[in-house]
Amino acid sequence: MAPRGMITMTAVLLCFTLGPLGPAPATCSQMSRSCCTKYNTQPVPLQRIEGYREQTLKENCHIEAIIFYTVMKNEICATRKDLWVRKILKLLSSRLKKMSKAG
Incomplete structure (x- = not known):
């Protein structure tokens, strides 16, 4: 062996x-990497989110999703269609822009 x-x-x-x-x-x-198979419908507080990535159909996954990574090392699957998801993505994007200007 x-x-x-x-x-x-x-x-x-x-x-x-x-x-x-x-x-x-x-x-x-x-x-x-594993694929999200369903969406979390409960909003997640911004303070619990460390980052995110996008899941696409190109990854051989059945749904497109935003996968949030939390401070507790959990992965939360969400859809971009939900208002709370779009708000968090916008806030994270603005944080990133501020960080890149500071450097």
């Missing part, structure tokens, strides 16, 4: 080797 490290190294090398040949890079880079 092969050692665990050897199997992991083989998988990583396959991702890099097969990358130029087709859709393997997306598969390899998305291994650790």
Whole structure:
């Protein structure tokens, strides 16, 4: 039986080797990400949010979503259609602009 490290190294090398040949890079880079399958409808206070990312249909997920990362290391799936989501995205965007001007 092969050692665990050897199997992991083989998988990583396959991702890099097969990358130029087709859709393997997306598969390899998305291994650790899971897809949102439903939306949270309850607003989340801005103070609990550390960041976010967008989930798209290109990631082989069935819904588009905004995934908020909280200070408690939770992931909250939401839809951009909800007013509370748009407000938080706008506030986070303005914070980012202020930070980039300060630097």
